[in-house]
Amino acid sequence: MFNYKITIQYDGSRYSGWQKQGNTGNTIQKKFEDILYKLAGYEVEIHGSGRTDAGVHANGQVANFKLREDYGTDVLIEYINKYLPDDINVLSIERVDEKFHARLYASKKRYIYRIDNGQKQNVFTRKYTFHCPEKLDIDAMRKAADIYVGEHDFKAFCDNKHMKKSTVRTVYKVNIVQDENELIICYEGNGFLYHMVRLMTGALIDVGLHKMSCSELCDILENKDRGRLNNLAPAQGLILDEVWY
Amino acid sequence: MFNYKITIQYDGSRYSGWQKQGNTGNTIQKKFEDILYKLAGYEVEIHGSGRTDAGVHANGQVANFKLREDYGTDVLIEYINKYLPDDINVLSIERVDEKFHARLYASKKRYIYRIDNGQKQNVFTRKYTFHCPEKLDIDAMRKAADIYVGEHDFKAFCDNKHMKKSTVRTVYKVNIVQDENELIICYEGNGFLYHMVRLMTGALIDVGLHKMSCSELCDILENKDRGRLNNLAPAQGLILDEVWY
Numbered sequence: 001m002f003n004y005k006i007t008i009q010y011d012g013s014r015y016s017g018w019q020k021q022g023n024t025g026n027t028i029q030k031k032f033e034d035i036l037y038k039l040a041g042y043e044v045e046i047h048g049s050g051r052t053d054a055g056v057h058a059n060g061q062v063a064n065f066k067l068r069e070d071y072g073t074d075v076l077i078e079y080i081n082k083y084l085p086d087d088i089n090v091l092s093i094e095r096v097d098e099k100f101h102a103r104l105y106a107s108k109k110r111y112i113y114r115i116d117n118g119q120k121q122n123v124f125t126r127k128y129t130f131h132c133p134e135k136l137d138i139d140a141m142r143k144a145a146d147i148y149v150g151e152h153d154f155k156a157f158c159d160n161k162h163m164k165k166s167t168v169r170t171v172y173k174v175n176i177v178q179d180e181n182e183l184i185i186c187y188e189g190n191g192f193l194y195h196m197v198r199l200m201t202g203a204l205i206d207v208g209l210h211k212m213s214c215s216e217l218c219d220i221l222e223n224k225d226r227g228r229l230n231n232l233a234p235a236q237g238l239i240l241d242e243v244w245y
Numbered sequence: 246m247f248n249y250k251i252t253i254q255y256d257g258s259r260y261s262g263w264q265k266q267g268n269t270g271n272t273i274q275k276k277f278e279d280i281l282y283k284l285a286g287y288e289v290e291i292h293g294s295g296r297t298d299a300g301v302h303a304n305g306q307v308a309n310f311k312l313r314e315d316y317g318t319d320v321l322i323e324y325i326n327k328y329l330p331d332d333i334n335v336l337s338i339e340r341v342d343e344k345f346h347a348r349l350y351a352s353k354k355r356y357i358y359r360i361d362n363g364q365k366q367n368v369f370t371r372k373y374t375f376h377c378p379e380k381l382d383i384d385a386m387r388k389a390a391d392i393y394v395g396e397h398d399f400k401a402f403c404d405n406k407h408m409k410k411s412t413v414r415t416v417y418k419v420n421i422v423q424d425e426n427e428l429i430i431c432y433e434g435n436g437f438l439y440h441m442v443r444l445m446t447g448a449l450i451d452v453g454l455h456k457m458s459c460s461e462l463c464d465i466l467e468n469k470d471r472g473r474l475n476n477l478a479p480a481q482g483l484i485l486d487e488v489w490y
Contacts, residue, residue, distance in 0.1 A: 009367070009368050009369075010368055011368040011369060057369070059369075077364070078364075081364065081365045084365075086366060086368070086371055087368050087371075088368065089365045089366070089367065089368050090365070118334075119322070119323075119326065120326045120329075120334045120335070121331060121334070122254070122334065123254050123255055123256040123331070123332050123333065123334050124254075124256060124302070124304075124373060126331055126332075128369060
């Protein structure tokens with residue numbers, strides 16, 4: 001079998017997320033598997049580095065799939081892009097070792113969360129930002145962001161109630177950059193739990209609005225207390241930016 | 246009368262341009278005049294710094310309108326933004342001298358034309374770029390861009406056949422910047438004729454594709470020969486970026 005690693009950009013606005021839901025649902029995974037079936041003539045499974053929720057975007061989602069024939073990467077990228085709609089774009093394809101698996105081999109990920117802090121949302125980025133017109137205390141948000149950095153049990157920031165595996169993750173850094181009216185929060189870590197980035201962002205926004213203090217946030221993290229997090233930041237501001245192997 | 250200068254951002258994708266077409270047509274001007282009528286209770290005319298074509302965007306269109314009452318600018322901006330759809334955004338409003346007129350007083354304008362030169366169009370900017378996947382000779386385009394700079398009769402670059410006024414304009418500069426797969430052409434001048442930026446861009450693209458030489462372009466400009474320009478660059482890549490007074 002020939003194993004291909006693929007880097008994908010998508011505007012998640014009109015999708016029910018990455019992961020296939022049986023044969024229904026407008027998902028990114030299904031879009032790819034339908035095209036690969038058309039190409040190969042047999043069922044091909046595509047493995048993403050992780051699921052993205054409905055409405056979440058990707059600038060560099062990584063996935064892999066196996067084919068029985070050795071298609072050239074140029075032929076493959078052209079074929080797939082031809083059949084993809086204009087809100088999904090294959091940026092690159094490369095042949096990789098047969099053992100490579102996009103989810104299992106991922107060592108680091110970067111997510112970006114964009115907040116539009118202008119009075120009215122910027123018309124050009126309105127589908128890719130969360131609009132928060134209230135004044136945000138950015139210094140307080142930066143202090144709160146430091147709480148996340150390091151190895152912690154992020155159980156409070158996980159919405160998978162049936163999670164049987166460890167909820168310990170390492171966050172390498174959380175940077176907050178201001179660019180005119182936009183606030184860009186950049187998260188890097190060895191992995192992220194279900195809803196983790198959106199819950200972390202929601203808490204940072206609450207700190208910025210003085211609805212939550214840094215010590216409360218510390219307490220929630222230490223006590224793994226999901227119930228005290230009231231703000232799941234909307235999907236549309238979130239972008240899976242890059243995945244490392 | 247109280248005269249207000251207003252700076253506006255819009256995604257032109259679903260509009261028939263700036264200028265009102267009687268009572269029909271989905272135009273930016275009409276959107277504003279409808280809201281101002283609702284506010285004031287009488288007809289208010291809004292004067293744009295210039296018309297933008299159907300599908301053209303604006304990052305900083307300027308306009309002015311007069312009201313009989315002195316509304317505070319904070320009240321005005323909030324009222325207008327509340328009734329505008331999410332693809333039009335008032336960035337600022339200020340009170341100006343009664344003589345100020347957004348078109349007549351404009352001394353300089355900047356237009357930006359964005360070309361996506363990637364194999365497939367970037368999903369996040371796809372509504373604001375023209376997609377040209379063919380290889381472009383950027384050095385040749387930069388040489389051609391210099392031809393436009395200075396005071397010239399741009400009759401060849403004007404699609405208004407009934408133009409009675411002078412077609413002489415001064416172009417201060419034309420910069421071409423490469424940013425990953427995107428080519429950004431930035432035009433500054435004292436004024437631009439109907440279709441002028443799109444025709445200039447179309448010719449630059451033809452030079453970049455080696456379909457036209459720099460000397461042909463010189464010849465067309467000198468001879469005011471509109472008939473030899475075959476490429477009107479699509480509206481969706483064009484943005485009115487800033488207007489000076």
